[in-house]
Amino acid sequence: MSNAYDVIIIGSGPGGYVTAIRSAQLGLKTAIVEREHLGGICLNWGCIPTKALLRSAEILDHANHAKAYGLTLNGTMTADVKDVVARSRGVSARLNGGVGFLMKKNKIDVIWGEAKLSKPGEIVVGKMTKPVVEPQNPVPKGVLGEGTYTAKHIIVATGARPRALPGIEPDGKLIWTYFEAMKPDFMPKSLVVMGSGAIGIEFASFYRSMGVDVTVVELMPNIMPVEDVEISTFARKQLEKRGLKIITEAKVSKVEKGANSITAHVETKDGKVQTITADRLISAVGVQGNIENLGLETLGVKTDRGCIVIDGYGKTNVPGLYAIGDVAGPPMLAHKAEHEGVICIEKIAGLPNVHPMDKAKIPGCTYCNPQVASVGLTEAKAKAEGREIRVGRYSFAANGKAIALGEDQGMIKTIFDKKTGELLGAHMVGAEVTELIQGFVVAMNLETTEEELMHTIFPHPTLSEMMKESVLDAYGRVLNA
Template identity: 90%
Template sequence: MADTNYDVIIIGSGPGGYVTAIRASQLGLKTAIVEREHLGGICLNWGCIPTKALLRSAEILDHANHAKSFGLKLEGKMTADVKDVVARSRGVSARLNGGIGYLMKKNKIDVIWGEAKLKSPGEITVGKSSKPAVQPQHPVPKGVKGEGTYTAKHIIVATGARPRALPGIEPDGKLIWTYFEAMKPDFMPKSLVVMGSGAIGIEFASFYRSMGVDVTVVEVMTQVMPVEDPEISAIARKALEKRGLKILTEAKVSKVEKGSNSITAHVETKDGKVQKIEADRLISAVGVVGNIENLGLEDLGVKTDRGCVVIDGYGKTNVPGLYAIGDVAGPPMLAHKAEHEGVICIEKIAGVEGVHPMDKGKIPGCTYCNPQVASVGLTEAKAKEQGREVRVGRYSFNANGKAIALGEDNGMIKTIFDKKTGELLGAHMVGAEVTELIQGFVVAMNLETTEEELMHTIFPHPTLSEMMKESVLDAYGRVLNA
């Protein structure tokens, strides 16, 4: 039937899926998107957006409790109502979820509600979802299609990822949480162990600490936020510990004993000693794994590796007509990577001229803890490992007028250049609003900017962005305000 045949079907409506669908429609392709649970996927409903709403509440609470340092007086201590904090976060998510439905309708993209399975190349069956249809605040859009068989010349898998579970420490939804439970607690625990200090773990650790919770972070690597430049990580750790977080690195949770309403984490350190930490709850934040199961990938012989679909630079799998993008296609597992990967994939399918594979070395990473951390490109150590001779610039927040005026003078911006060519190899930041600053260096790297262009760029005063230029100047012995 004509209404079940498409040019493109996308399985999954997270950031990668829905953006790809919109671009496909813009390119004149008849497009459908299959969703089993809620439009917007994990990022919009349970990840990127609602966590930032929680962190905003935490930020305001932190500021209120330090009002005196700004010359302000508040009667009594500001406290948080966990129910209202969570309700605001869910409301933000619901508002954006409705916006995705509007975008699908606006771009004439059919929404097929249910669980997709690949039947053969170019054909899927959609059955009843094994997940709850949608969250209560996310009503099923009117006019969507449902169970049946659908065909398309091109099928794109964009099914995302889910929390990784360690054997013996599997989340149970009550005592051992993933980000799902951590995002909507029905009470505020007095104590918490966070297992893993990547972006998810450290953001929740930061949030709960602001809420007054006694938080211990356990990280198996030598530093918190292991992917970050060690110098930046060290500054972030010091600031987090100053706020009262307890951080154990080169340590792992080897066992969790469950009580009636608490846990005891057995934490093994590098010297083999075991420390027992009692807490109300444990958050498991040890990474995510791709959603590759129950899609029929094995039956079609689709190549996978370490829980992700193997693709080329344009999203193609080893099966003609089948593609994958986003988290399910491997790291870095970031929403903005998924979106850009999807656009590259669909433009290649449509024959757009000039499409080239994504340069993963130019994908920024952001962690929204307090203080924020952001980076792009090579760390100093990685650049040296590649045999590069480098120039390194550093500039501290405590020398910037805007940072001092904001009361946010703890942080640093670090830039790394190729000594011979002046190429900007990497930029790494810790401090207030650095997640908003990093894009300046991302643009510079995409334009193949050298130190000369950056030095001749005029940054507005007084802004935090001035530190970006000062860091560049410092790499060449020309810093002005330090």
């Protein structure tokens, strides 16, 4: 078998494997290099298994409030941590196998090993230096592995890993990253979560549902700092009602380790320090691109703040070399990586009308309880840009479906340009908003104004009706409030 390809992709996460499939669809001889397991972090240790954990937490929350629905459970509802984790890992295993099937279906060669750029258009694949994490998904013993491979186009899609703060480095026992937090061998009684981005808040929400005493420490004034302040504030109140303790404008300055516990020194902006002793600490202070040991320096690839610098089509400063996904910079989201990869490969293939990605139209979702979702400008950013705006709001408490579900705490907020009616941003907090946000993403991509949204018929009774009511509210025409 020839070791020469049209396209080689390094990394099989969402960006990598989707790009490989699109490459094969376009008739390009394609290979993908993977050092550990198909699907990358998202499928095996991120997006998918965390949602499985959160689903277990959601079921437990509903069971614990069964009386509110007129139901009585005979016996006590408890969570078996081993079974909860086993279900989560099983979901990942199923999808992992699915990616392997897609590679075969699309005649994409999978090269097992760790790739390094040796010169333009060439990689050397060495032994797999990382162990196979999932025993149920052993690395196939195929013919493709160590060796030298060439390609006209090489795409780096190596993803990212948890960021560590100096002096508070994760140790796998007392200080966890999302790897350990996703697969605990016991349920701690108390937990400190350092960082309140999507990863931190999702784990805080999960462990609180499991009955753990959780304290979240966030450096910024608001949790989920990238979100609209009004939405973030609402979410914080709901999380605190569930029993989470949240400390903002504070940092964990030091962690003392005991035999089976930690003591976090939490310093607030006024210089005061309090200590919190807990069974474990989760470090969720962001992620950083996997740019090491790739040979980037040898080729003179330009990087910035730990990520590979690219143009709007994934091209680096080195001809024939591209980068997509987390390793190419924020927002570090799986759906961004997938779309970025498709843009990159379609440009390589010479397709007409390939447009660079508009990062302002990338939705963000946080799957805590309550869920948070958004796209576009926040109210503060819109004002900072000097825009004259109209803002609409609608409460879950006025929506029949939300009340029937027993999920009447939430809101939808829309932001329009006052002069043109352009939808600038949409922000949501409440039940299933991660499934609703795409309606506004589509609207923004179609350059929809308030007029089209007002004339759109939304089904009744649904949560989606609140989207239209929020638009109507922005223009003083709200009907059901």
